[in-house]
Amino acid sequence: MSEVPEELKIKQKFPNWYDWIEPIKQEDIKPGFASYIALPKQVNSEFFKMPFGDVERDVFSEDWKLPENWKEILLDAFKETLEKNRAFKVFMDICVRCGACADKCHYYIGTGDPKNMPVMRAETIRTVYRYYFTKAGRIFGKWAGARPLDENVIKEWYYYLFQCSLCRRCSLFCPYGIDTAEVAWWGRRMLSRIGLNQRFMCISIEASSRTGNHLGLYAGGMAGSIEQGLSELKDITGFELHTYINKPGADVLFVAPSADYFATPHWYVMLGYLLLFNELEERYGITVTWSTYASEGGNFGTFHSYEAAQLLNSKIYKEAERLGVKFIIGGECGHMWRDKHQFINTMNNLPKNPEWKKFWDDPDLGQLSDKLKGINLGEFISGEHGWIHVLELVAALIRHKKIDIDPSRNDHWVATYHDPCNVARGMGMLEEPRYVLRNVMNKFYDMPEHCIREKTYCCGAGGGILAEELMELRMRGVMPRMMALRYVVKKFGVNIMLTPCAIDKAQFPVAVEYWKIPVEIGGPMEMVGNALVLTSFGEKPEDRKYDLRGTPIRGEE
Amino acid sequence: MSDALYVFYILPYVAFAIFVVGTIYRVINWARSAVPLKIPTTAGQQPTFKFIKRTWLDKIDSPSNKWWAFVRMLFEVFLFRSLFRNTRYYIEKGGKNVDARWLWLFAVLFHYSLLIIVLRHLRFFTNPVPNFVKTIEYLDGVLGVAIVPPLLMTGVIALIALAFLWGRRILLAKERCISLPSDHLILFFMAVILVSGLLMRYIVKIDLTYVKMFALSIVKFTPPSPEVLANLHPLFLVHFTFVCITIAYIPFSKVMHFAGIWFSPTRNMPNDNRMRRHVNPWDPNPEVPILAREGITVAGVTYKSKKLDWETYYEMYKDQLDEIAEKNYTLKAEEF
Structure with missing residues (x-):
């Protein structure tokens, strides 16, 4: 945590298209925002073997040791992606750059970096698409918003595609349903074909495959x-x-x-x-x-x-x-x-x-x-x-009424509920957790309407961003959620935020400490466990003296 | 000289041919790509146990079958449902979300005005003019009857909305940043068309007799007489040329969003993943995962991962797994 400054500053500068179409350079890749590249032991493992995974690469060095014919490989992968995924292809073509997605991204809100706007994140790929796969791009080049591949473009892809948590909040607001998660996900797939995999997620992928x-x-x-x-x-x-x-x-x-x-x-x-x-x-x-x-x-x-x-x-x-x-x-x-x-x-x-x-x-x-x-x-x-x-x-x-519940056992908790992005926007389970929470506890309050249910903010660490080296990005990305949380903490005295998401539960304890919000983090099933009366074992509602954290339920007497 | 004017007679056919062929090409091109996964963006309560209430909006935003997904598409295409959620985030106001549905409003005004304007123009291409076109024009002019010729609302609204939509691309830093030349180009085309049209109607008041004869000659496939061509007002020719250019430009531009939205998998697929299995056309029988089956082939080299099936897993961790089996697969509180 020490590497994240006490005070986060957002310095915004909006370049015009003529400038931003030039890719970023090595010196623009900043610690705290750039993911480490996977090591051979993760991506050249027996159980998880990725192309060109046998080379150790450093995201902060000038030379990313791309394979010799990386350009052909990448363009082949690009072509394959267009054929294999209609969503990707349609999203390459139909964006009108209306900007409705821009301030819906928690990373854009938290960093202020224009290239973190969902439209621009996708544009880093679209510009290449136009150059190689559309006639106008080929003929008019930059003026048609097209640019050829070079190593810096790849660095820009890697840098920005791994600053996306695939939360799909932008896709909710996009009038055409353009899903940046889809673009980023398949963009990462292309990068994996030339040996660029993000280390944090590959550690887990390799472990899980073994x-x-x-x-x-x-x-x-x-x-x-x-x-x-x-x-x-x-x-x-x-x-x-x-x-x-x-x-x-x-x-x-x-x-x-x-x-x-x-x-x-x-x-x-x-x-x-x-x-x-x-x-x-x-x-x-x-x-x-x-x-x-x-x-x-x-x-x-x-x-x-x-x-x-x-x-x-x-x-x-x-x-x-x-x-x-x-x-x-x-x-x-x-x-x-x-x-x-x-x-x-x-x-x-x-x-x-x-x-x-x-x-x-x-x-x-x-x-x-x-x-x-x-x-x-x-x-x-x-x-x-x-x-x-x-x-x-x-x-x-x-x-x-198939289980017995004593909601008063949770009376020492005042809870709010954070919808995990994928549960909300990739599944639509919005009401069930609230139904459960209203039944297992007496004090439950929702956060403001613009940041719950399908409009929920990401915790800032999903999609492989839970890495330690991305701490500054994470603390910035979680900011919108923390503001909403602080609001209910002040208004209702909320002392626990419940969320049915493992990544949230790992990110939020760090985040509330950084943002200095006095609340605990937990999951709805913990509250269910507290309130559940084990009737079949002969338990009475008043029998339980301690909750699952070992704190006394009815206060010290 | 007059022969050269026949260019204007040829132009609409060329433009229209490019539009039709280009649009069909684009649509087929999209349709040919596979849809590997069912990935609707669920924007409302999912289909679930009956005791959980779902509002009519939930049914649309989180459609439980193809019919509701179709309704969702209609809402998206005709009412701009997603844009209707638009807000603006103000960091300096402590993360306050301010309603920004003016974008929705002007988008709706712009698109519907254009639609009505296009329909109104049918009066040039038909003889006699169908009643519905007359009705539309009458209703459009109801508010502006005091002016001669009656002021048609849609023309003015479209111009205002256009000014607004272009204005935000020029004046707001964020929107200026994300705008590419092509975004300005199409707005420029629309501006020329709208302004020249309004000038012809209200300021210059050109003679429409020849325009109508010219328009009819196009739909009847009979070349107009040189006299008709010679009497077309230059302002009309500008208007007409830009319309043709725009029509021809559509298949190459972002305007294709009108067709592309129908192909957007986050919107056109129902949220019924748990009811009906979606089959991936390029991986229809995934008995073994791709990485362990054929691997990835890149530049002639195949990278294959070892498959961790139960047997392999058991061999690797035999001792521990046997220990679990000895406990009769039951875990109890540890004895201390």
């Missing part, structure tokens, strides 16, 4: 971690709880982002999951299993390329099939739900086990337990996908 999760956690480590969670729960609740892992024949596979096994405040959310699963098993006989093979819900491949995303999410349906589960519950994570909602069933074949088929013929939870009859997943999910978000499930359980 061990099954981003943290590189081995099976024993993960199991030990969950066991420790169960010990903590024993202290808090007084009950001997258990859970399953890699269990063949379980009803449901549960997949959470791996940060939940270790990091704080993710940890409390994991305790919440464990409480819920124990209650469900004890009361309804539903067995939920974790998996060490499919131990990662998140998918940093979705920040890198289609292929990398597929490499990582291919394990989960396979594991569901091997264990013979009926459906999959997904944990709290942001980009995970872009991947699990929009990508996974396109990138993979579905599980073929008979249990899966049978369940999805009539996806009523009554199949698992008669007492759950009436909760029908078929209202919005089919066997062609098979995932339900844990908060959707909790909302339904609360609605049908």
Whole structure:
């Protein structure tokens, strides 16, 4: 944190097109904003091999050691991208540069750098597109807004495409639905073909392709971690709880982002999951299993390329099939739900086990337990996908009064809710978490209308930007969210911001410390865990003395 | 000399041919690209359990099937739905978001005025003039009857909106920065067309008899007499030429957004990923991930990643996995 100055200044200068069409130079690439380039051990690994990944490259040196014929390779990749992705091609052509997207980007707001406007971020690629793929660009060159490739253009791409968190807020406001995330994502894919991969995301991609999760956690480590969670729960609740892992024949596979096994405040959310699963098993006989093979819900491949995303999410349906589960519950994570909602069933074949088929013929939870009859997943999910978000499930359980809730156990919390970008704009789960929170706690307040629900601001660290070396960018990018948070902290005395996103939970604790806002960060499942009365274990609402963080619920007496 | 004027008779055909061929080419070109993923931008509550309320706006902004996605497209194309959300961020006001829907307003005014103006022009190309064209013109002139010829609203509104939209590109620093020459070029074309049209109608008041004869000759494919051509007002020729240039320029320009928006996957796809599987045309049977199946081939070299299937995984971490199996796949609180 020390490298981020106390005072952030925004010096804005708007160059005209004639100037900005010239790419940036090496000296414009600043620490705090530039991502390190991946090392051979990440991108030349047995399990994740990228072209020209065997060379060590330094983003701050003049020579980026591009392969000899990088220009041809890149143009081939460009041509391939245009053929393989209609969105990319259409977005190259139809932007009218109206500027509606400009001040919707939290990085532009926070840095003031004109090239961080979504329109300009895409324009860094479009200018090249016009030169090589349109006649006007070829003939009129600069005057048609076109420029040829050179090494500085590549540096500019790398610098700005990795200052985008793929949050898609711009695409919401664009009158043509131009999605800068799509442009940036496929632009990064092109860069990966000439050996330029961002280090932070590749560390996790490589770990996940080798061990099954981003943290590189081995099976024993993960199991030990969950066991420790169960010990903590024993202290808090007084009950001997258990859970399953890699269990063949379980009803449901549960997949959470791996940060939940270790990091704080993710940890409390994991305790919440464990409480819920124990209650469900004890009361309804539903067995939920974790998996060490499919131990990662998140998918940093979705920040890198289609292929990398597929490499990582291919394990989960396979594991569901091997264990013979009926459906999959997904944990709290942001980009995970872009991947699990929009990508996974396109990138993979579905599980073929008979249990899966049978369940999805009539996806009523009554199949698992008669007492759950009436909760029908078929209202919005089919066997062609098979995932339900844990908060959707909790909302339904609360609605049908299948679990007992004591919201007063959360009375020491005054909460607000941050919509993760991908959950809001890549999935549309807006009301369910709020439904859950209004039921499990008494004091819940939303932030101002312009920054919640589908208009939510990014935490400034998604899309692979959670890297340490990008701290200044992160602290600037989170600024709009922090302003909104400060508003509700002052107005309602909010003391916790809840967000079902692992990256948010990693970014916000640092951000509130930097922006000096006295609030804790947590996840909705933590509040569910606090309020959940383990009736089937004989627990009474007033029995619980401590919340999942170990703080006394009803104050010191 | 008069022969040379036949250029103006040829011009619209050439322009129109370029427009039609160019537009079809662009559209086919887009359509030929694959749609690998279903990626709607969900701008409202998703389809979910029945007890979660969805408003009619949610149904449009987060469409649950193709029909609602179509409705979303109509809202987008005819009402500029996304632009209707526009705000401006003021950092100096502590992150205040100020309504900036004036951009929406002027965009709507501009586009609809142009549409009505185009429809009104049908009176030059038809004989007798259809009733709906007369009605449009009547309604358009209802407010301006005091002037002779009646002042038509749309012409004025279009000019004001144009001045506004161009003005923001010139006067606002941010918009000036993102504007390319081509953005100014198309606005320049529109300005010439609008101003020359208004001049002809209200100031110069040119003789429209010959203009109508000329226009009819175009739609009837019968070359006009030299007399008609010779009597066309120079101002009309300017107006006419710029219209032709603009029409021909459309397929090469950003004006193609009128067709491209229909192809925008973030808008035209329903948010029903969990109901219906989308098949990627270039990866229809992904039993094994691409990186482990064929790898990436770059400059003749193939880079393939090792596949981590369960068997491989089990071999690698056998001891730990066996230990878990010995516990009967059950985890309990650690004993201390």
